[in-house]
Amino acid sequence: MTVLAFAEQRNGKMPKAAYEALSQGRRIADSMEDNLYVCLVGNNVSGLAEEIAACGGDEILMCDSEVFSSYQTETYAAVLTAAIRELEPGIVLMGYTSMGKDIAPRVAERIGAGLISDCTDMEVKGNEIYFIRPMYAGKVFTRVRVRTPVKICTLRPNNFRVDKKQGKGELRKFTAEVPEVRAKVTKIKVQESKRPELTEAEIIVSGGRGLGKAEGFRIVEEVADTLGAAVGASRAAVDAGWRPQQHQVGQTGKVVTPNLYVACGISGAVQHLAGMGSSRCIVAINKDPDANIMKMADISIEGDLYKILPELENQIREFKGRET
Amino acid sequence: MKIVVCIKQTFDSEASISLNETGGIDDQSVIQIVNPYDEYAVEEAIRLKEKYGGEVTVVTVGKENARKALHQCLAMGADHTLLVNDPQLEDADSHTYAVVLSTVLCTMDYDLILCGREAIDTSVSQVPSRLAERLDLPQINMVSHLEIVEGNVKATRDIEGGSEIVESALPAVISVQKGINEVRYPSLRLIMRAKKMAIKTFSLADLGLTMDDVAPYLSVEEYIFPEPRKEGMRLKGEVNEVVTQLIQHLRHEVKVL
Numbered sequence: 001m002t003v004l005a006f007a008e009q010r011n012g013k014m015p016k017a018a019y020e021a022l023s024q025g026r027r028i029a030d031s032m033e034d035n036l037y038v039c040l041v042g043n044n045v046s047g048l049a050e051e052i053a054a055c056g057g058d059e060i061l062m063c064d065s066e067v068f069s070s071y072q073t074e075t076y077a078a079v080l081t082a083a084i085r086e087l088e089p090g091i092v093l094m095g096y097t098s099m100g101k102d103i104a105p106r107v108a109e110r111i112g113a114g115l116i117s118d119c120t121d122m123e124v125k126g127n128e129i130y131f132i133r134p135m136y137a138g139k140v141f142t143r144v145r146v147r148t149p150v151k152i153c154t155l156r157p158n159n160f161r162v163d164k165k166q167g168k169g170e171l172r173k174f175t176a177e178v179p180e181v182r183a184k185v186t187k188i189k190v191q192e193s194k195r196p197e198l199t200e201a202e203i204i205v206s207g208g209r210g211l212g213k214a215e216g217f218r219i220v221e222e223v224a225d226t227l228g229a230a231v232g233a234s235r236a237a238v239d240a241g242w243r244p245q246q247h248q249v250g251q252t253g254k255v256v257t258p259n260l261y262v263a264c265g266i267s268g269a270v271q272h273l274a275g276m277g278s279s280r281c282i283v284a285i286n287k288d289p290d291a292n293i294m295k296m297a298d299i300s301i302e303g304d305l306y307k308i309l310p311e312l313e314n315q316i317r318e319f320k321g322r323e324t
Numbered sequence: 325m326k327i328v329v330c331i332k333q334t335f336d337s338e339a340s341i342s343l344n345e346t347g348g349i350d351d352q353s354v355i356q357i358v359n360p361y362d363e364y365a366v367e368e369a370i371r372l373k374e375k376y377g378g379e380v381t382v383v384t385v386g387k388e389n390a391r392k393a394l395h396q397c398l399a400m401g402a403d404h405t406l407l408v409n410d411p412q413l414e415d416a417d418s419h420t421y422a423v424v425l426s427t428v429l430c431t432m433d434y435d436l437i438l439c440g441r442e443a444i445d446t447s448v449s450q451v452p453s454r455l456a457e458r459l460d461l462p463q464i465n466m467v468s469h470l471e472i473v474e475g476n477v478k479a480t481r482d483i484e485g486g487s488e489i490v491e492s493a494l495p496a497v498i499s500v501q502k503g504i505n506e507v508r509y510p511s512l513r514l515i516m517r518a519k520k521m522a523i524k525t526f527s528l529a530d531l532g533l534t535m536d537d538v539a540p541y542l543s544v545e546e547y548i549f550p551e552p553r554k555e556g557m558r559l560k561g562e563v564n565e566v567v568t569q570l571i572q573h574l575r576h577e578v579k580v581l
């Protein structure tokens with residue numbers, strides 16, 4: 001079974017989700033004893049070939065032109081479709097990112113393929129692949145099979161290991177006919193932030209209504225920065241206008257799977273748990289010992305967050321200082 | 325402006341999930357609601373209608389009880405509603421829904437199709453893009469702000485670490501997310517009035533579709549319930565001591581620091 005991974009990139013930089021798709025693709029290709037093919041679309045992106053090869057890419061179909069300098073659903077979908085038609089892969093992998101969510105279903109419908117979105121695990125048994133994905137906000141998972149010859153799968157970020165494994169890294173120029181763009185990206189606004197993207201972060205420190213006010217987030221940010229962490233928020237904090245919507249974690253926000261999630265002044269409503277319940281380690285800081293989050297956290301601290309967070313920041317600084 | 329909104333009835337987000345006798349998800353003993361993202365889509369459609377005139381039609385593929393969801397949309401201000409209900413849709417997946425919805429939409433006149441970002445039950449984020457592909461229309465997903473500028477649509481689409489401004493001619497398929505608006509709560513009078521309004525209902529045969537046309541691409545083999553998270557270590561007492569314990573534990577046991 002031929003395996004194709006889509007090497008998502010923006011401005012010549014691949015998100016973590018792209019490395020995860022490459023690595024998972026390499027693992028499947030190994031078990032099928034086949035090559036890992038990679039589809040790379042962009043402008044001046046040949047520099048990524050080395051990194052793609054280091055993650056296991058054997059043959060890289062590169063569509064490199066000014067036309068692809070920014071992501072447009074219609075042009076990128078045309079290239080990916082052409083690559084799939086040429087290679088006839090058994091499986092196509094990419095990240096469940098804003099780009100993956102947008103392009104994968106469009107391409108899937110065009111080629112008549114089943115698509116597993118937001119996959120958290122896979123089992124390869126001979127020539128059959130079983131996909132595991134959450135439903136009902138992670139309250140239940142399903143094991144799913146895809147009936148179509150091409151199976152497309154988007155991977156939930158931070159759920160698949162990235163390993164370094166050298167592939168052949170052969171770069172092949174690839175071209176595809178692209179249509180006139182109807183829905184055109186005319187501007188990209190970047191929110192300057194030195195903090196990692198929520199969905200990719202290893203550590204997240206989140207604040208909720210318990211902070212009491214917008215300024216309360218300052219201490220959350222300070223703790224996050226000493227840890228190199230992202231800052232998240234509950235819906236109550238977002239709806240109060242203390243944080244932008246992009247920072248909301250939960251059912252109507254982002255789903256995250258960090259190694260460490262620190263919930264400060266968050267009660268742990270089901271809709272919040274839907275977004276962070278599969279974090280590897282959960283720490284809760286709350287003054288109410290009966291809050292739901294305290295009953296499911298790996299470590300919970302009962303007390304006033306305004307006393308605990310400054311002390312936490314101090315002690316982290318201290319040991320980080322000792323380390324360097 | 326003629327706007328079609330595709331909505332799905334989903335389980336209440338608090339609902340606990342269990343299996344029925346046949347091994348499927350039990351949908352009898354749960355409260356069902358309009359998918360929260362679809363409420364934003366309906367609200368946006370009604371605001372556009374209020375501004376530019378026109379009409380709003382709400383379409384759903386669902387069971388008999390999805391009428392309740394459609395009545396809610398009528399109370400919010402939708403003009404027409406349409407339900408596709410057929411026992412042959414039991415195993416429907418997002419491809420199936422896209423086939424049915426595109427068949428319905430083919431017979432309609434519209435300038436804009438609005439959907440939600442995802443359905444919170446199966447959460448696949450596929451139907452809007454699959455539908456756009458079938459209708460050969462442009463798509464804009466994850467939209468948190470929408471404007472009509474000289475007959476074109478101008479949308480803000482959220483991406484990692486920022487946003488994109490996307491402009492498109494109409495018609496187009498747009499999926500919306502939280503942040504786009506605040507959903508209104510209709511008055512009791514509007515709710516009562518909506519209950520008397522008609523809902524057009526179609527079966528697959530009415531639409532000229534066969535079992536083969538709607539055959540799903542996916543098959544669910546098994547449901548797996550995750551182990552509930554267990555209560556962990558509780559720390560309480562002198563602030564500097566509990567923080568020291570926390571850090572020790574994170575460094576040496578969990579090994580995340």
Ligand SMILES: Cc1cc2nc3c(=O)[nH]c(=O)nc-3n(C[C@H](O)[C@H](O)[C@H](O)COP(=O)(O)OP(=O)(O)OC[C@H]3O[C@@H](n4cnc5c(N)ncnc54)[C@H](O)[C@@H]3O)c2cc1C
Pocket residue numbers: 207208209210211233234235236237248249250251252253254264265266267268269270271272275285286287288291303304305306337360
């Ligand atoms: C359809 C739907 C979708 C939703 N989607 C989301 C979502 O995506 N994300 C989300 O988060 N919520 C979501 N919600 C809302 C959710 O139900 C809760 O209302 C919300 O998560 C509560 O936020 P919170 O924990 O910050 O606030 P609260 O529940 O008010 O909790 C505040 C906590 O802070 C503690 N506290 C107060 N002061 C202090 C102090 N000084 N020190 C320490 N602790 C303190 C309190 O003990 C309490 O536990 C959704 C709801 C619905 C209906």
Ligand SMILES: Nc1ncnc2c1ncn2[C@@H]1O[C@H](COP(=O)(O)O)[C@@H](O)[C@H]1O
Pocket residue numbers: 330331332359361362365383384385386418421425438439440441442443444446447448449450451452
């Ligand atoms: N059965 C359905 N009937 C009508 N619209 C649907 C249906 N399923 C999904 N949709 C629309 O597609 C959006 C995304 O759903 P999904 O792709 O299932 O996550 C929803 O928010 C609805 O707007």
